[in-house]
Amino acid sequence: MPRRTKAEAEATREALLDAAEDVFLEKGVSRTSLEHIARHAGMTRGAVYWHFKNKADLFHAMLDRVKMPLQQIIDDITAERQASGPLNTLRLATLHAFEMLERPRSCRVHTILIHRCEFISDINPVELQNRLASDCREVVRRCFQQAHDEGLLIDEVTPDVATLMLHSMIGGLVHDWLRTPDNYSLSAHGGEAIDNLFYLITRHAQV
Amino acid sequence: MPRRTKAEAEATREALLDAAEDVFLEKGVSRTSLEHIARHAGMTRGAVYWHFKNKADLFHAMLDRVKMPLQQIIDDITAERQASGPLNTLRLATLHAFEMLERPRSCRVHTILIHRCEFISDINPVELQNRLASDCREVVRRCFQQAHDEGLLIDEVTPDVATLMLHSMIGGLVHDWLRTPDNYSLSAHGGEAIDNLFYLITRHAQV
DNA sequence: ACACGCATACATACATGAATGTAAATGCCA
């Protein structure tokens, strides 16, 4: 059994995570055995246990390889708050999250999270999503509140309604797209829907 | 083992399906054993196998107990096409689907389908959802096309964009709600978002 | 109405395979 360098061990760990992405995506998390992941990576099951405590640990490590789209939106909003106005901030943050999500690994991992897993030991993917959704909704609502206070939203749309509409549309676009990510571009289609929504709720100068 | 009457046997079958809903919801489909379902129903595993071929068969029977929200929308649109104008037809169909989804069994079964299962033998829940989504999108798009042809949509919104927005919003609202169905009313919140969307895309008389 | 025999609707037993986690072995390199 050749002893490995640190770099080689790290490469093994990455190979296992890559394999997990592929196999989880293909078979779903529950029906994937650690043996299968190991073989897919050209290793044995012992190597999986050397690097990860169990399937849940492996799953967590896989999730940590990407940033959640809603977390991406929160970060962008927080970072760009003063940059280009609240509505544009929101819009750009959403479009950016779509772009990030279209990266192969992000797409894979999020498909697994949304469509390929139920519970993993003590991990509840639904709660994970819920927490992020709540956080994001709050950040978005504050941004819409600011837009409203600055008179940028049309009168008929409150910050709460705007938040509800944007948030649900993002969720629907992402879930739909993740079901068949090769069929169309999230950025293009999703971006179009989002741009239209912002157009509709934005107060335009009267001419 | 006393032989049961036909009515009793049917009651057993229903009890098993009820148990499946409860246990699948609690533990996810993959991690639920048929033994657990049987016990939950006060039966043994033999009873499950008498009534259902396997877990997939049981799962299918459970799904057949409810109508999918998107199928509900398709049916309503098809049935009410000439009734009250395309936009109102769409709107009412959507609100109706939300109402139906709020029924306890519908809520349970859809939560299981969306958030509690990966693959079940040869069943792919994602494909199931995809097929319905495609069908519904097509029906909705035709309805929006009709509205557009009758000059009911504002100029800036094409039937395709309207379809994309409505469809993704419905999806997002439903997915979000199913994660915490006890926290708020889908009909109320979802209905509000939908009403606002229709308000925004409808051409209003100029005064 | 009653008796009989078959079939049903379960409960229980059996056989098997798969997956997990842990322990022990391995070989190489710092």
Next chain:
DNA sequence: TGGCATTTACATTCATGTATGTATGCGTGT
């Protein structure tokens, strides 16, 4: 040489599907 990063071996549990057992309902004939 010791220890690391793996491979291999071991022990156990769980879940599945199938086979078998059981007591009664049901249908039919008298």
